[in-house]
Amino acid sequence: MPDVLIELFSEEIPARMQRKAADDLKSLVTNGLVEAGLTYAGAAAFSTPRRLALSVEGLTAESKPVREERKGPRVDAPEKAIEGFLRATGLSKEQLEVRDEKKGQVYFAVIEKPGRTAAEILAEVLEKAVRNFPWPKSMRWGAGSLRWVRPLHSIICLMSDEQGAQVVPLEIDGIVAGDVTRGHRFMAGDAFRVTGFDDYEAKLKRAKVVLRAEERAEMIWHDATNQAFAQGLEVVDDKGLLAEVAGLVEWPVVLLGAIDDAFLGLPPEVLQTSMKEHQKFFSVRNPKTGRIEKFVTVANMETADHGATILAGNQKVLAARLSDAKFFWENDLRIAKAGMGAWRESLANVTFHNKLGSQAERIARIAALAGEIAPMVGAEAALAVQAAEVAKADLSSEMVYEFPELQGLMGRYYAEAAGLPAEVAAACEAHYSPLGPSDDVPTAPVSVAVALADKLDTLTGFWAIDEKPTGSKDPFALRRAALGVIRLVLVNGLTLPLGAVKGVSDDLLSFFHDRLKVFLRDQGVRHDVIDACIAMDGADDLALLVKRAEALGAFLTTDDGENLLQGFKRANNILTQAEEKDGVEYSFGADVKFAEDEAEKALFAALDAAEAEIAPAMAAQDFAAAMAAMAQLRAPIDAFFEAVQVNSDNQVVRRNRLNLLSRIRSICGSVADLRVVEG
Template sequence: MPDLLIELFSEEIPARMQTRAVEDLKKRITDGLVEAGLTYASAAALTTPRRLTLAVEGLLAESPTIREERKGPKVGAPDKAIEGFLRGAGLTRDQLEERDTPKGAVYFAQIEKPGRPAAAIVAEVLEATIRNFPWPKSMRWGSGPMRWVRPLHSILCILTDEAGAQVVPLEVEGITSGDTTEGHRFMAPNRFAVTSFEDYAAKLKRAFVVLSPEERAEHIWNDAQNMAFAAGLEVVDDKGLLAEVAGLVEWPVVLMGQIDEEFLELPPEVLQTSMKEHQKFFSVKNPKTGRIERFITVANRETADNGATILAGNQKVLSARLADAKFFWENDLRIVKSDGFEPWVERLNTVTFHAKLGSQGERVERIAALAHELAPAVGATPALAMMAAQACKADLSSEMVFEFPELQGLMGRYYAEAAELPPEVGQASEEHYSPLGPSDDVPTAPVSVAVALADKLDTLTGFWVIDEKPTGSKDPFALRRAALGVIRLTLENDIRVSLLDFASIQIERHSEQHAERKKQEASLSGGVNVLGAGLVLAKIGGRDVVRPAPELLEFFHDRLKVFLRDEGIRHDIIDACIAMEGNDDLNLLVKRARALNAVIATEDGENLVQGFKRANNILTQAEEKDGVEYSYGADVKFAETDSEKALFAALDAAQAQIDPALKAEDFPTAMAAMAALRGPVDAFFEDVQVNTDNDILRRNRLNLLSQIRSVCSSVADLTKIEG
């Protein structure tokens, strides 16, 4: 069985595209080979900045011969039908076989597709892959129609077996396949021939090319750590930057440089961001002070002066970059120390948040008002929460955040400290964007929590007002992330709030601001209707209040199901709890769902659900048949059997436990009391016929079933439980 080696050699491929490109190459080639009948033992794909490489081991030497029997038209069918069948089968009429079937004589064709050599199949598959490669961005060069991410220079394609290596003949837009490649662009630019993957990898390394991205990354990280350790420093971990830098070099040479003393007092995050974004440098910090004092850069070649010239050039460029950052920092500090945040907050009024939702300044007003109202629920001082919310977006007006948007929030903390604002204000500025993802830390400081909740609820209600909701996989305004943030903030801080109440409050603010903007735009004097598709009118306290349509709460519940799925809580269990009163209190809802999940996992709980469903089905059918509701009047004096009397007693005992437990929100106790009904309910159904001929007994027993339904339904809606 031969081995296949493919290399597509080009100008430098952007680092961000390399991983996906080599995966696409592997998938398209191997899928094409298998589809053509060529199976293989294993396949490995590797990449450097200038080459995509695929090595396939244990490939079949040729595809197997395929024999197929195909049923055709009836004997005597129109000539056109028979001729069409012959064309599809690639046969002549004298090659057809007539057979008798229950439906009469029918033509059958025996089709044989002979196997093809691996080289022919590989050539077809590789050419199709190159011509239709799914680059995110591609370019044309020269006069041909060929498109590639960067100009493609050569194609290496060989099959190797015991007899040696043979080139798979192939030509794509004037580029002919061969068995040669190039080494490092500067250190070993001459072409050389290879005979196998092992020979290819070994010769590339001698030509100063490390083929494996993982090996390059490991080499960079080890050398960087060793250099930093020797200087009593440590490298700031950044796996994303490491992967990117490993995609920029074929022969990594790690160098450590100095940062000019005048820049060392800049916030470490500013230094780190500037060096990472502009120069692709690793930051090296002093573990004792936390200051960024040096940088690590990775060259793509060895030099006679051991990188001194490279370092000098990099340090010169870095100094120019950091001089800009220092100017921004000092200018921002001058403003906040003299005027505080007021100029920046005022400037937010001229920055559009969304065309239909007004400016960032209007948004800050809404967030501050909501944070003030949320503060008591999260244990924060209302005035402090409002102050923090008013300042939380101020750094968006700073020059530093304009240059480095990823530092928003963090710079707010630094500037709040410089303006001598309360520490809670700076902390909230930094933390209120969190959590940004499922693994991100959740703020726990009360003021930060109040501002973070207000920020996310304002975003959700705002886009609900203008009917911009997520659809399918599209979520351009990250509303799913905002909803998950509200869920995590609420649960992990044990917060009890009514989402509908606070959402209604914020929707009214959106509506009022929207109406005011419309008045100003159209010079209106009357009221403006801003009720969107995501809103409804409700009467609260005798007045009309704009409330979110049910879809907003359903949106939260859907996100909650995804969140709780990792805990092993099924969606139907959550649905059983959502059906209960207070389902807009996420903390209450989750406590109920966790308790129900624990009960359903037991044998008593599972069997009780089945008993409840049986009781509910019998009762529902009887009520539909009789046209009455059996919800009152069950009397123990009409009980005939011991199991019937025992069920009366068990229901009374359960109700006596469940009612105070639910009032105290002690759901485990309430669920346990409900699960204890399993035995009496099972015994009742074993001994008693509900639909007896005696009307008095039948009515009494149906009312008893209604009592079962009532007691269980006070804990959760068990009709939602599947199975």
Template sequence: MPQLLLELFSEEIPARMQAQAAKDLERMAREHLAAAGFLPEALKTFAGPRRLTLVAEGLPLAQADRKEELKGPRVGAPPQAMEGFLRKAGLTQDQLVERDGVYMAFIEKKGRPTAEIIAEMVEAIVRGFPWPKSMIWGTKKLRWVRPLKRILCVLDREVVPFAIEGIESGDVTEGHRFMGEAKPFVAKDFDEYVAGLEKHFVVLDVEERKARILEGCKTLCFARHLELVEDQGLLDEVAGLAEWPTPVLGDMDPVFLSLPPEVIRTSMRTHQKYFAVRKAGEEGLAPHFITIANIQPADGGAVIAAGNAKVLSSRLSDARFFWDEDVKVGFEPWLKKLDGVTFHAKLGTMAQRVERIVALAAEIAPLVGADVEKTKEAARLAKADLASQMVGEFPELQGIMGGYYARTFGLDHEIADAVRDHYKPQGPSDAVPTAPVSIAVALADKLDTLASFFAIEEKPTGSKDPYALRRAALGAIRIILENNRKIGFRMFFVPYLDRMQAEWRAGVVTSPRLNADWLSISTELLAFFADRLKVTLRDQGKRHDLVDAVFALGDDDLARIVARVEALDGFLKTDDGKNLLAGYKRASNILKAEEKKGALPTGAPAEPAADSAAEVGLYNALRLLDKPLKDALAKEDFTGAMTQLAELRGPVDAYLDGVFVNEPEHRDNRLRTLATVRDAMGQVADFGLIGG
């Protein structure tokens, strides 16, 4: 079946926009084709420095004839309703069909040539493309990321004729800007198109460009006994900068290796898009770099390498100047500068935030086995490097540079590590801090961020999270769980918000809520952590309703909550667990129904008559369960607690199947028995919140 090939050729598309542009092109094309009744056998898009490409296989040359059925007004409806429907359908009333008291219109539509539909689709895509930033040029009626130069559009090897603001479609494109033949070439299908681009030094597929870059880099490194310092983010970016990517190895002055390696890598990556390298099997960096050229240099890249080395030397000279100046200053002058740095208009200065973090870190320290004085000092210094020249030039090095400066100034290594690591983890692939002082400061930093922004009503909404509060909560959760620390958040949020209320009275914090309902902020924060914990556990394959069932107990110790959820998850996968859950729901439903009639009887159930075997069996099972269940919970042996609950499965089934609860003479005692079952199970989780 016919193939559609579309290329939108322009000036350079920013690398950061290319991946999303390919997705948007595919989405928009699928929507337009589906609206026309087309379902291509395959559809794929590509993005590169100067072109967006789409290929769709298996399109018909024309639409099939269609019959549409429209439901109209009821018989006897007002004339205005009938007139409006007739205008919409383009019919007269005698052409309508009455069905079940409703007028129906049956409209036959002749199928259109696919080329006409494609022409309309491409114009709609071009005019409505969701670029994050775009340009208007020419007649100022066309908007694209950069000036659009050509449109290649062929269906079944024939040009689909149309024009958009003077740009006519055709079957011609062009290759590399500098290499190969400068003249355009014809491509009437995808195979010709890919082969033509390859001949004219353009690699269409971004994954192939990435593979060429990695392979070339590793080959250069192997020849010089080096190893590539791999950087996926940089690889993604440079693959969008070059149509014919060619790695070139350059040399840098070894004197710069005295700088922290993060400074060297950041300077290379951020400003020059270079890859760093190291000596094979060794730590640290080697005095070399790899840049990705967009041409195949005739001299093997010697001129390119020399030019890039000069630029890198200038950048690293600046970095060395910043380092030398910073180590002359020290932490105390930087801390004074934080008095003049506004953290947030409603939350005071950065120095005032540091005071809150210090107080919070001191409370956390004993719970994680950290030295309180070291923790307070680390928390006090954690934000100081924000006032350094190096972090001013390279903001992504905040914390990291603080750790280096702390070591240079001879501070305790635990303090230096905590300053370095307190922002961690900054993403799902980032490691969490593991040293006690580092854990305390990292948690304090994240909990302060969460509590302070919740206090001023700056909570995440929908997809918007400008202060990265979801990331802060997930980071705190990971720190606690991966270090298996038992920490309850409620004990921090209440005194923390109490301190913030004092700051509100002093005019430091601006939030009327701190006066009106500040205690509810703690409840909201715990609910927010519960939601983030659900995300974490769902990623691990756990059910969110189990998290709800455990959170309902009021526990805010995340490690304990996760242990309960895991034990509960395992229990409910057994037959005993499934059947006991069903029994719990039956018992709860009986209690709810009876509660509507009046207050339920309270107290422990009395020993039943001996002739009621099912009743006696459950009574004895509950009596025997009480102590071992409480012992297991006290030891936080939640798997053992589930094992104890499993002993109720048989007696509960027999009771519900063989006992008439509402028998007047025994009703109160039997309801007490069911309430005791519910209460016993409720010590482990709120089973009423569990689905299934």
């Protein structure tokens, strides 16, 4: 069973495309091999800036012959139907077989496909993969028709076993597959031959190429943290940047550089963002002060001066970049200290949405809503309004224009510079949160009020203009906004009836409920349990809804809960069928004086006792107590159905028993709509 080595060697592949490209190469080739009748033991894909590589182990040497029979039309079918069958099978009419069946003679096609060698199949599969590779962007060069992300220089397509290695015959647009590759662009010598994957990886490393991206990342992080630690510093963790930089180099050389003292007064986030976005530098922090004082850059080669020239050039470019950031920062501070009025006025000329007005109009709505919400979240209304009025002022700042990802954070710095209360400054940064399911949730009351107002204004506004999410499309991130409201409410334990918020329609409330189901499902709460609680009054109070759902979910996991549910469903089914048959509603009038059986009398007493406990428990939102009271009905209901026939021949007794079942439905239904809970 041979092993396979594939390498596609090209000019530099953008770092952001490498991981997916390696995965795509693996899936295209292995899926193609399997579809052609081959199997394999394992496969792994690799990428560097100049190559994609694939190793396939234990490939079967050839595919098995295949004999396939296809039933076609009847012999007397229209000629066009027969011609279509011939086209589908690739056979002539003379090659078809005629067989007798119950409804007459029918054409059959017997298609025999001989087995093929792995080399023949591999060449076909790889050529198809290369010609149809799903690059986000690709280019054509020279006179050929092949498109690749960058000019493709060479291809290795090699099969090896105990007898040795052979090149698979393959040519794509004049590029003939071979067993030759090249090492590092600057530090390696001539091209070299390889005999298999192990030989390939080892020779690449000798030629200053680390094939595995995760190994390059580990080298970078190890050297960077060691160099920083030696100077009493620490590298700011950034896994995304680490993965990107590992895709920029084939032989990582870590260099630690200093930031000019003139820039150390910039906010650390500004330094970090500027260095990351413009230079792909890691920030190095002083753990005692929190200041960013140095940086790490990763070169792609070793030099005689140990990187001194490279580092000097990088520091020069960095100084120019940070000079811009310093200029923005100082200009912005002047406006902030003047009260940010210029920025707030300019937002009147910035359109939020053509149907929802300017950013200034939106801010006015958010401020009004934040003032209304403030008492519900324990915030001072005046502070909430003030925070909402300045929370988005930094959108007009030069720093946020240059680095949009710093919005909110810069708002905090500017609010502090303006001398605004600490609660207001904190809300400027926190009001965008949470941005996702794992993002931190604000808990400071003023921040919570503004964050809720911001998200609720977005949702009610887009609902009002009928711009709702459809399918997978959600251009205004309304699902994220709804989840943000849900998390703010639940984490802070807020009593916030959404039905009382202006603009929250029944349709929007249903959207909240759908988002809540998704959120709770990930926490193990069943969708039918949530539905049973949504059907109750007060379902617009999300915290109350979740509290009820959690109590019901816990109750239904017990034996009492499970058996009571079955008893309830039996009572509800009998009652529903009787009401449909009789055309009346049995909802009142059950009287113990018509009870004939002791189990029937016991159920009357149990329902009276449960109702007396459940009603005050529900009023006090003590759902655990309500569930415990409901659990006491399990045994009386079971005993009733064992001893009593509801549909008695005596119509007075029958009506009384149906009305008794109605009491079961109404009392249990005061806790949750058990009709929608799955058995």
